[in-house]
Amino acid sequence: MEALKPPDTTRAQSRARWKQDPEGVRSNILAVALTEFAENGLSGARIDEIAAKTRTSKRMIYYYFGDKDGLYRKVLEEAYREVRAGEEELQLDHLEPAEALRRLAEFTFDHHRRNPNFIRLVMIENIHHGAYLAHSDLIRQLNETAISRVEAIYRKGVTSGIFRDDLTPLAIHWQISALSFFNVSNRMSFSLLFGEELYSEDGQERLRAQAAEMVVRYVTALKQALR
Amino acid sequence: MEALKPPDTTRAQSRARWKQDPEGVRSNILAVALTEFAENGLSGARIDEIAAKTRTSKRMIYYYFGDKDGLYRKVLEEAYREVRAGEEELQLDHLEPAEALRRLAEFTFDHHRRNPNFIRLVMIENIHHGAYLAHSDLIRQLNETAISRVEAIYRKGVTSGIFRDDLTPLAIHWQISALSFFNVSNRMSFSLLFGEELYSEDGQERLRAQAAEMVVRYVTALKQALR
DNA sequence: TGACAAATTAACCAAATGGTACATAACTGC
DNA sequence: GCAGTTATGTACCATTTGGTTAATTTGTCA
Missing domain, CATH: 1.10.357.10 (Tetracycline Repressor, domain 2)
Structure with missing residues (x-):
């Protein structure tokens, strides 16, 4: 019943070649999360959904923000910061x-x-x-x-x-x-x-x-x- | 691996003797759901939680309101009705x-x-x-x-x-x-x-x-x- | 009084969801 | 150019959650 997994070559190929961009990834996640939380609320927003709209993966969200609450908190502060800039x-x-x-x-x-x-x-x-x-x-x-x-x-x-x-x-x-x-x-x-x-x-x-x-x-x- | 189930006698005993009270059950559910939705939002409110605070069971929620959305809708109308009464x-x-x-x-x-x-x-x-x-x-x-x-x-x-x-x-x-x-x-x-x-x-x-x-x-x- | 409908209970289920383990590629300093 | 650290992708997992199945009781009415 074990599903066949693609051979390592394919896998290696698909994940090969990428650039590191911590700041970009971080801010990309924040931006997506901001609109998702604003749109759906704290419990309404879905981590998977946020991840999907990101240019990276769910893993990165947890890597940078720990958990959903952590992400939400940073989003709040980010939003305040932006608003403040306009003031x-x-x-x-x-x-x-x-x-x-x-x-x-x-x-x-x-x-x-x-x-x-x-x-x-x-x-x-x-x-x-x-x-x-x-x-x-x-x-x-x-x-x-x-x-x-x-x-x-x-x-x-x-x-x-x-x-x-x-x-x-x-x-x-x-x-x-x-x-x-x-x-x-x-x-x-x-x-x-x-x-x-x-x-x-x-x-x-x-x-x-x-x-x-x-x-x-x-x-x-x-x-x-x-x- | 099958878990032992209590003999029928116990079961029959525990669920025996109850009175029907459709209106009571309905309004009880609505009241609980009202505060739960108000407190936690639509997606934040949990059907299980609502059921637990009810004097009946989860099944009854679905029996009377169909699904979560249906319940929410009725709650909204109920809230409006109450507010209106005070006006x-x-x-x-x-x-x-x-x-x-x-x-x-x-x-x-x-x-x-x-x-x-x-x-x-x-x-x-x-x-x-x-x-x-x-x-x-x-x-x-x-x-x-x-x-x-x-x-x-x-x-x-x-x-x-x-x-x-x-x-x-x-x-x-x-x-x-x-x-x-x-x-x-x-x-x-x-x-x-x-x-x-x-x-x-x-x-x-x-x-x-x-x-x-x-x-x-x-x-x-x-x-x-x-x- | 017995059949049929309405009300209710307890147990169960599949999908969604937050979160992790693990492997590996990219970068950094020597 | 290599050792160690940082960043990233893939696959996976346990729990929660909305929803359902099946059985059982209560009420009703011919």
Whole structure:
């Protein structure tokens, strides 16, 4: 009943000639795994599937990442790193606070929109009660940057009297995040239930402007509202 | 090599005496499955695990629901049904529009907060691109109710001149949903990254009031803002 | 009361899935 | 050009997992 195995010559031939490329292999695996995890969740993603879409073999995944959890963890960090890279540019210091806040909200909105895979990973993390998120300094650091950006703007606005003074940077960040995140995370249910109009180019532009205006209006001191 | 099986007497004894209870079994399975799916996702939930937490056996799951997908679908609908039951009470007709809108926003915020399992299922649905959501009339119906509620209030407010007239009920619903949904869906990542303060009783009350105020301010016509 | 349908149990199964053992080719430093 | 280390491919394995088979009990109705 033993299946015939191809003679050694064939085998040797098929595996002969290849170049070593540790970094390439590693990053190739990460890239594939990122989309697979984002697409299917932690338990939904299949190692075999990931391996198949890789230019190498399953063996390499375990060689570099140990096990599925290890791979997932690295994917999370990689995703954060990528997202972070796209966040550097923003320069708001020279703007007056209201305009700076509007820009920040719009930027966040766009930024989330540009990184749906990342959003999906965060969703997945939340479903898993953030078990992995909790242990990443990198990630904590990234979010603190976000907060300080809000804080700088908010301070300036309060000082100059155009912002109300009873809010916290954390709450403002929360609100901006909520509107930007939800836009991506719940896209499917919303468009399935209410049609695509909110997610056309026009619709998105409107939502973006509305979200930003909402935040700015909210933070603006009432006596300033009619200026 | 055949394992000894207990004699028929024992076996007959152990399985003897039970009452039929189709509805009980069915709903028991649904309840267990609801929390399991909400907790672990579609692929993360294990049929064996669900069965174990049930007062019946795995076989019954297949007997009543066909397969895992079938079970999941019914769970989704069941969750919607439950959530919907909690939505009936709200009576806003007698209030003036701004107050009605505030109440609606607060209600939605609370309602989402009270139904975390449901929120989690919607998150899971979105990760799966809403494949199941898409086919449920029940669910579509439920959301249309939500929209019409917003619409009624918004119309009244525009007519009486205290609301601006350049918005759509859909967008307003979207904003209320975003703030309410995010509060539950991203709770873990937020409290892990920024501490529990936003999720203490006080913090939640503040977020709730802020979300509602945000919406009301946004919808209010500017010339009305200082009245 | 007995036959037929519905409900339920216990044991079993094939495929999928995460993970490994082993052999060997490529690279590195001497 | 060779010894030792790193990287890689192939084949394989144990367990988990969704799903099924077959038997048995309970309920129903002519």
